[in-house]
Amino acid sequence: METRQQIRSQIRKIRRNLTALQQTQAERLVTRQALHFIEQHQAEHIALYLSFDGEISTQSLINALWQQGKSVYLPVLHPFSQGHLLFLAYMPTTQMQVNAFGILEPQLDIRAVWPSEQLDIIFTPLVAFDQQKNRLGMGGGFYDRTLENWQQKHFIPVGLAHACQQVDMLPVESWDIPLFDILIG
Ligand SMILES: Nc1ncnc2c1ncn2[C@@H]1O[C@H](COP(=O)(O)OP(=O)(O)OP(=O)(O)O)[C@@H](O)[C@H]1O
Ligand SMILES: [Mg+2]
Numbered sequence: 001m002e003t004r005q006q007i008r009s010q011i012r013k014i015r016r017n018l019t020a021l022q023q024t025q026a027e028r029l030v031t032r033q034a035l036h037f038i039e040q041h042q043a044e045h046i047a048l049y050l051s052f053d054g055e056i057s058t059q060s061l062i063n064a065l066w067q068q069g070k071s072v073y074l075p076v077l078h079p080f081s082q083g084h085l086l087f088l089a090y091m092p093t094t095q096m097q098v099n100a101f102g103i104l105e106p107q108l109d110i111r112a113v114w115p116s117e118q119l120d121i122i123f124t125p126l127v128a129f130d131q132q133k134n135r136l137g138m139g140g141g142f143y144d145r146t147l148e149n150w151q152q153k154h155f156i157p158v159g160l161a162h163a164c165q166q167v168d169m170l171p172v173e174s175w176d177i178p179l180f181d182i183l184i185g
Helices: 004-016 020-040 059-067 142-147
Strands: 045-047 071-077 085-089 096-098 104-106 121-124 156-161 181-184
Touching: 020 059, 020 121, 020 156, 020 181, 059 071, 071 104, 071 142, 085 104, 085 142, 121 142
Parallel strands: 045 071, 045 121, 121 156, 156 181
Antiparallel strands: 071 085, 096 104
């Protein structure tokens, strides 16, 4: 079986090579499914992420949610609890900065911090997934820590992915947390 690092680099390369048309179509598909999922679950407080490295763009979903008056949150690297995420409110006026991974995140503002227990849905990025809804991320363990024991919490974790990110069977480690669902664009 391929190692986790091999799967990461293979899938990331395939994902970066998707055409602009494939990206646009995937964004449209996944936005529609996500809006449907949000409506079904009557979710109001929704964590998303800003896409990079060929991930399906979340921008039209975020815009639609803002229009619907939903609250959108983005992950921010925790300033002192290493390996952990904070979720901050994200609005069109939110001041952004580039984090250590080169990803845009809201500037840390205590007033904007929202406890993850009060989120309704956490949409997660992922590099690869399988039919059992196992998730392989970028390798930081950030979402594994956030999603620990999610069945006992209020939020539902849902991945967003291109079809080309699916693999037959992911090698799973004891700390990996499977998702509730994965929406495929
Ligand atoms: N709940 C946890 N508590 C402590 N360490 C953890 C936990 N979850 C993951 N880790 C550590 O994080 C490291 C990376 O984990 P993993 O390879 O599963 O990342 P990933 O799921 O790909 O990343 P991410 O969730 O950030 O997208 C591992 O070395 C693992 O020991
Ligand atoms: Mg993991």
